[in-house]
Amino acid sequence: MTSKNMGFTSKKHDARYRLSEMPDEILVHILSFLPILDAVRTVSIRRFGNLWTMMSSLDFKDYEFFKAGNWPYGIIDFDIQIHCFTSFVRNVLMLHKGISVDKFVLHLNDIYMYDDDDKSLITYINSLIRFAIDRQVKELEIQIDDTNELCDTNEVYDSDLPQCIFTSQFLVMLKLAHCEIECLNTVQMGSLRKLSLTYVKVGNEMFEKIISGCPSLQELVMRHVHVLDELRITAPNIEKLDLEYFSRCVLDCPNLKILNIHLISSTESILQVVNIPSVCKVHIQSTFQIDEIVSKICTVEVVKFSDGAFSAIKLQGVKYSTNYVEAFTYRVTA
Known part of the structure; x- marks a missing residue:
């Protein structure tokens, strides 16, 4: 040698x-x-x-599982692999020995490939969620359809999420996408600090119940939320708010510091700011109601505009007083 x-x-x-x-x-x-x-x-x-x-982090994304590199010759028979994926997930959870789980992620890319029996699929999904909640999960992320070019991003999976999610005292972060929330008897998430809802179906009464049941909430993301015809946010501890909204929006957040806002419709979007005296940074991605938005954020130190919003300002010929311009720093972002 x-x-x-x-x-x-x-x-x-x-x-x-x-x-x-x-x-x-x-x-x-x-x-x-x-x-x-x-x-x-x-x-x-x-x-x-x-x-x-x-392992304290369990991340189940079916599109990762279905990658060609994971299978012989790169050939995937989805009818077989879907069965393999669901069996794999069940076996992992059955053999898991951890007392608790810090993070649990479930992404199902195309639910209609899984089972013709919706009831069976709902039972399967809810059983996985209950496993995470029983293990005192701190971060839970559920996406029942993937927002990629091959799927309808407006689609919401018509299935109630289990009540146990909304009574967990251990959840710190909850991210839901393409789900439905209704018929909640109780919402008690005393530890929740971050909530993200994307393409989620939820009504006014149910949303207000969720917000009031999360007294420690500090960060809220709302994008393309269905059914909700008036977004009323009255949360004293929220510090960051990310809104992509298309209807009436009422904000009463005295400790809000960062606001990202994208209004979708020029005719339906109505922003009513009740109380946001602590806001110091605003990112405007809307081309609608820009002067209305800016006129209601008097304490802001930094205002960012997306390219579209910045162009809209120039096209509209918006003029600000000298004192007003001195009070703001404008930064154009891509």
Whole structure:
């Protein structure tokens, strides 16, 4: 054996030695950065063994699972692979040994590929969500359809989310996309600090119940929310608000500091600011009601405009007083 080969072998041996000496906690943390399928496959590595069953982050995205590189010859039979995916998820959860889960992600790209029986699919999805809630999950992300070019981004999966989500005292972040929220008896999420709703169907009464049931909420994202015909946000602790909205919007957020707003319609969008005295940064992506919006944010230090909004200002010939211009810093963003 040449000295060069001996050096290579020595380095390889040192790497294995260092791996074998690492504590289990460090190795489990390393596994959390891998796609869930690759993390499970480390069972074939002696040092890792069944450590994947202790992972505190479980991320199930079917489009990651269906990647051609994961399967022989890159050929995917979706009828077979969908069954493989659902079985894989069930087995992972059945073998999971962690007492708690920090993060649980479920993305189903095209629900209509899964099962002709909607009731069966709803039961399957809700069972996964209940697993996460039972494990005192802190971050929960549910997307029942993917917002890509191949799907209708306006579609909402017509299924009630389980009540257990909205009574969790452990949830810190909740992200929902393409879901429906209705018939909630109680909302008690005392620890929730971030809520994101995208293409979610929820009515006025139910939304107000959610907001009032989240006293610690600090960040709210609302994009393309259906059914809601008036967005009334009265939350004392919210510090960041991201709105893409198309109807009446009433804001009563005394501690709000950052506001991102994109109004979609020039005729229906009506922004009513009741109380936002602490706002210091605003990002305007709307080409509608720009002067109305700006006139209601008197304490702002920085105003950002998207290209479209900035162009609209120039086209409309909006003029501001000298004092007003001095009170704001305009930054154009892509």
